[in-house]
Amino acid sequence: MNRNRRTTHSTESGRDVQMSFDQRLQANARERYRTHSVNSAFNNLRQLIPTEPRNRKLSKIETLRLAKSYISHLIAVLVTGNGQRPCVDTIGHQRSEGLSEQPDEPPARPPICTFCVTFDKS
DNA sequence: TAGGCCATCTGGTCCT
């Protein structure tokens, strides 16, 4: 690669600023490091979410959605004191909020929580 | 082979 290459980097005032190739490489390295730290946070979060089967690797989007669902499940456990299937007893968390969280997707799912089902099997 | 997921690069914007 040509280390003398320059890339433009415009500011909010619209003025183009020359960015040296070395600066670009440094920015790339920082971004890589930042992405790795985000991934390590995702890995930490994954370890806290029970899956079926056990040790199934969750994607990032699955991790976020299931984390939200798991928090709701734990809240239901606290509210009802029912450690088995608490979510069927609560109003606010009556359906699975697991993998399909599309905004425009109709809620066509039986009123059972993902984690109630998971813990039933175990 | 198509689709999903991911890492990396890149440029724009915001913040200190």
Add this chain to the structure above:
DNA sequence: AGGACCAGATGGCCTA
């Protein structure tokens, strides 16, 4: 000015 954060583009890997 420099760094952090973010989103889009791109290409590679894996699985059904």
